[in-house]
Structures are given as C-alpha cells and as structure tokens.
Amino acid sequence: MGPILxxxxxxxxxxxxxxxxFMGRAGKLLNKLLKLLEMYHLVYITNACRCRPPKNRNLTxxxxxxxxxxxxxxxDIIKPKVIILLGRTAVTAIGxxxxxxAGSEYFYCESWPNAYIKATWHxxxxxxxxxxxxxxxxxxxxxxxxMVA
Numbered sequence: 001m002g003p004i005l006x007x008x009x010x011x012x013x014x015x016x017x018x019x020x021x022f023m024g025r026a027g028k029l030l031n032k033l034l035k036l037l038e039m040y041h042l043v044y045i046t047n048a049c050r051c052r053p054p055k056n057r058n059l060t061x062x063x064x065x066x067x068x069x070x071x072x073x074x075x076d077i078i079k080p081k082v083i084i085l086l087g088r089t090a091v092t093a094i095g096x097x098x099x100x101x102a103g104s105e106y107f108y109c110e111s112w113p114n115a116y117i118k119a120t121w122h123x124x125x126x127x128x129x130x131x132x133x134x135x136x137x138x139x140x141x142x143x144x145x146x147m148v149a
Contacts, residue, residue: 087122
C-alpha cells in the first residue's frame with residue numbers, strides 16, 4: 001500500500017472484464033503519467049463504486065451509498081498521506097459537493113485529518129478534453145508525490 005490513494009469513479013468495461021481498476025484507455029493514460037513521474041510504488045488505486053453502472057451512466061447517490069462502507073473502510077486501512085480524487089464522482093463519494101473543483105488547492109476532511117486531499121480531472125475526461133486537462137492531472141499527481149517525499 002502506498003501513501004498516495006487515487007480514487008476513481010466506477011469500473012468501466014475493461015475493468016469489469018479484468019476485475020482490476022483503470023485498465024481501459026483512461027487507465028493507460030493514468031499509468032503513463034505515473035510512469036513518467038516514477039511513482040507507481042507510492043500509489044494505491046481504487047474506485048468509489050465497485051459496480052459498473054448500466055450503459056456507463058453517472059452513478060446515483062443510492063449506488064454510491066451502497067459502496068460507501070467498503071470505500072471508507074479501505075481508506076481507514078490504507079491510511080494515505082495524500083488522497084487524489086479523480087473526477088466529480090470521487091469528490092461526491094468522499095462527501096464534498098460542487099464547491100470542490102478540479103485543480104483546487106488541497107483541502108481538509110474531518111474524517112481523515114492526517115491526509116491532504118486534492119481533486120483533479122478523471123483520466124477519461126482528460127482523454128476527451130485534451131492537453132490542458134491532462135496537464136492539470138499531471139500537476140496533481142506531481143504535487144502528491146512531492147507531498148510524500
């Protein structure tokens with residue numbers, strides 16, 4: 001387990017087939033950035049929800065709530081120093097709303113007072129939006145690495 005926890009949304013089709021997180025196109029981008037930053041050994045990657053929603057639609061609050069116990073238990077076990085929230089679903093799952101945006105400064109969460117938490121773009125969003133969003137994701141990962149150095 002690493003001192004940096006990356007939290008995504010829910011399994012995509014590739015993840016559903018393999019049982020592993022971030023295995024599709026978004027995972028390839030994330031892995032490329034982690035390799036570039038030489039930080040594989042520092043990260044543990046999970047999703048806020050364990051089940052793929054039908055037709056890859058946005059998760060409902062009921063679906064997020066169904067996985068909440070496991071998700072929070074995972075964080076308690078890992079005890080990360082830094083938590084990176086990859087996308088809006090991860091922000092919602094951890095208990096923050098629309099006031100936390102990608103690229104925002106790190107923030108405090110009463111549930112995990114010993115962790116720095118930062119929101120950034122989900123790699124799938126970066127694939128759709130291009131270089132600017134990918135650079136934001138890269139900067140967030142770099143920041144996380146610097147925080148645990």
